[in-house]
Amino acid sequence: MNIPAELKYATTDEWVKVEGDVATIGITDYAQDSLSDVVFFEAIVSVGDTIKAKQQIATVESVKAAADINSPVSGEVIAINEALADSPELVNKDPYGTAWMIKVKMSNPSELDNLMDAAGYESYCSGREH
């Protein structure tokens, strides 16, 4: 399982990449693996929307389940990865790269303190393995 060291992680399996006051959000390798083949991605917010932490931002469907993706941070949506609508399989192939989902201009960067680092997320995931 791939858990990049430079990212922050939420208990709902989203990752956050921080660059200045911009947070890029996607879902983790663990999440894509649990979902199996992803066949659908739909953002349910638009560029310009103001969102709150824990608010749903997208829906992902796989061949066996549907999952809601939530934003770990509050702020303004400044970009949505339109490519995922046509190529949802990128979520399985490249969850930390081309399958980024949205970018948010953070209004409250202190929310990042509620997230886990890579080591914390790793032990969180292994605690869930049966």
Next chain:
Amino acid sequence: MFVPNADPDREAMLKTIGVERIEDLFTDVPEGYRFPKLNLPEALSEMEAYAHLSELAQANSSVRDLTCFLGAGAYHHYIPAVVDAIIQRGEFLTAYTPYQPEVSQGTLQAIFEYQSLMALLTGMEVCNASHYDGATAAAEAVIMAYHHFRGKRTKVLVSHALHPQYRATIRTYMQGYTQLTITGDECTDCDPLAGPEVLLRAIDTNTALVIVQYPDFLGRIYDYTELANTAHQAGALFAIAVNPIALGLLKPPGEFGADIVIGEGQPLGIPLSFGGPYLGIFATRKEFVRKIAGRLVGETVDQDGKRAYVLTLTAREQHIRREKATSNICSNQGLMALASTVYLSLLGKQGLRQVAELCYQKAHYAADLISQIPGYTVCSNAPFFHEFVVCCPKPVSEINQALLEYGILGGFDLSTDYPGLKNAMLIAVTEMNTREEIETLRDVLEDISHE
């Protein structure tokens, strides 16, 4: 109530969910309604019940006893004997939902064929497994459009010439959507015989859906291209409610740029039977496939490469994500969908066209004869399919009473739903009406006007 659980089991279950008694689970139901006293007579034996019901049934006059010119959304068409023979087979006659494809290939394939036929008939890319009836399907179209815009567009425009009961059903379904406005059909000061052009002005960037009927409730046929374009330019979705028989003759709504096509499938081999069970058709474009309510059957291959049918895209179905589903109605009218499939496959393209042509020709013959009776006019001059508005010299209720004495079920009285159309009757003619019946109708209408 028969529930095969012993008392200790029940107690354990109640304890687990943290309530003391079963009654505690019903506290949301006002007490007065929980166990109402039912005003029922004493029980009867099967033999007595049969005799009693037979006696009651004899008081009914059905289309078998009367000559029928009544339509208004439910139509008297011929149903080939094979339709009943097939749908009564035990393998099909089940309420079981085909979630297990390995034991449901027959049912799944039947629904798949239904979907394929409806997609073809409507000119759309995808059709769901069906809804209860046309009115329900119309409400689901509104719900889908609302969710498509995530509640950001709060206006739904309905044509005043959409079936009044469909409009009432839409409003019932949307009661909880407090921010949504359903408008366009308030016909207080407008001309009830106005065409769809009255909707053009009302379309704006807050409009989620524009919904019209084809042929409309008054039987009229309009080209909706301009309306569809205007809706699309404003970013709205466009829905058309259809009579599937008419599509045997008319341009399919897919060619108008419809985003959603809904309709009442009853005319396709389903008896009138006092208003149900009917069949709600719901077809749309592929891009909305994940937003449609209900369920969808798809075709795939099994691990040996053999063709197989499965419920597909179920990740968004209500049994998986109830609170996120577009609709919480996943029941479909499986048996009625099958009836329409048998009917359509039996008739084929040519057969359906023939039925539609007979309806069209006979209705126009009837309209022609009626318009020649002094005091009667066919009061809409738009092209029509098999139903038309007749302005009469007397209240329709009186005329219908008189027609009944001659064994004729007259047209629909429009005055209740369209106060501007006093003394106006909606007459439907199908392939079931003979020349003699049509001529008798003319003669009787003429006699009545002299009384």
